[in-house]
Amino acid sequence: MTDPGKASGAAPAPSARVDGAAQQPADRAAGAPAADGASRSLPLPGPPYGSTTPEHDRRIRSYVLRQGRITNAQQRAHDALLPQFGVPYRAGLLDAHDVFGRTAPLIMEIGFGMGEGTAQIAQAHPENDYLGIEVHNPGVGSLLDRIGRLALTNVRIVQHDAVEVVRDMIAPDRLAGVHVFFPDPWHKKRHHKRRLLQAPFVSLLASRIAPGGYLHVATDWADYAQQVLAVLGAEPLLVNTVEQYAPRPAYRPLTRFEQRGVRLGHEVFDLVFRRRAAAA
Numbered sequence: 001m002t003d004p005g006k007a008s009g010a011a012p013a014p015s016a017r018v019d020g021a022a023q024q025p026a027d028r029a030a031g032a033p034a035a036d037g038a039s040r041s042l043p044l045p046g047p048p049y050g051s052t053t054p055e056h057d058r059r060i061r062s063y064v065l066r067q068g069r070i071t072n073a074q075q076r077a078h079d080a081l082l083p084q085f086g087v088p089y090r091a092g093l094l095d096a097h098d099v100f101g102r103t104a105p106l107i108m109e110i111g112f113g114m115g116e117g118t119a120q121i122a123q124a125h126p127e128n129d130y131l132g133i134e135v136h137n138p139g140v141g142s143l144l145d146r147i148g149r150l151a152l153t154n155v156r157i158v159q160h161d162a163v164e165v166v167r168d169m170i171a172p173d174r175l176a177g178v179h180v181f182f183p184d185p186w187h188k189k190r191h192h193k194r195r196l197l198q199a200p201f202v203s204l205l206a207s208r209i210a211p212g213g214y215l216h217v218a219t220d221w222a223d224y225a226q227q228v229l230a231v232l233g234a235e236p237l238l239v240n241t242v243e244q245y246a247p248r249p250a251y252r253p254l255t256r257f258e259q260r261g262v263r264l265g266h267e268v269f270d271l272v273f274r275r276r277a278a279a280a
Helices: 054-058 072-085 096-100 116-124 137-150 162-169 189-194 199-208 222-233 256-263
Strands: 106-110 129-133 155-158 175-181 209-219 238-240 269-275
Touching: 072 137, 072 155, 096 129, 106 162, 116 129, 116 137, 116 155, 137 155, 162 199, 175 199, 199 209, 199 222, 209 222, 222 238, 222 269
Parallel strands: 106 129, 106 175, 129 155, 175 209
Antiparallel strands: 209 269, 238 269
8 A cells, every 4th residue: 555645765766755754645754754674784874864974965865756746725835834834944953832832742743745644633632743744745735735724733844854854953852752654665675775764763763752752653564564663673762562563543543545555455554662761
């Protein structure tokens, strides 16, 4: 089950999608923005994610920015609402209180696709603030349109590469949670190096989650689920909340795309890991 609205990853093509969770169901991950190799011996996507050298910019990305079709409504929302609900990327730490105008748990979603699930979660949980990372204009416009129609005040968007957003804009121990729903699985073996959730990025991401916070990944590709399970399980800062795969948490809605896949017999795997408590 591959969501056309969330196709990401960096395939050899001149145009492309946002670095973050990429292939989400009907709404499919950027910035960031979901999974990774079965072990830390997988090829690394370029220089270390903390690198600021020119070589870092040539790392293999997990998405390809294709020039997708954008509807009039999505374009109007993008033009009118991005200045209000968008957060420009910059190499400086995000001040969430300044951005949202309050202090609340901050949850990041990497690669929100068309934003259907993001809007539903934000509407159901007004007590939380949500920072969505996505690179594609149609998806960003779609979520902005939902924000406007639903009068949501607890969602902001960074339209940029998720790896760079996490590295440069998020302070350590800052996030209450991270969602990476249906990232691009890059199912061909030669493209596995493009998968977002490689060990270096997982290590960086885990450092940005507050002790007791969580990382929730969902995918409908069994081999990708196995790789993500291995990569997350090997990260010292994270611990699985169950033995292997978790039941779908009530807060993660079934998008229309996912419901269609389930009717066709596609299995969805949820992985929910917690950030370990700080050492005493």
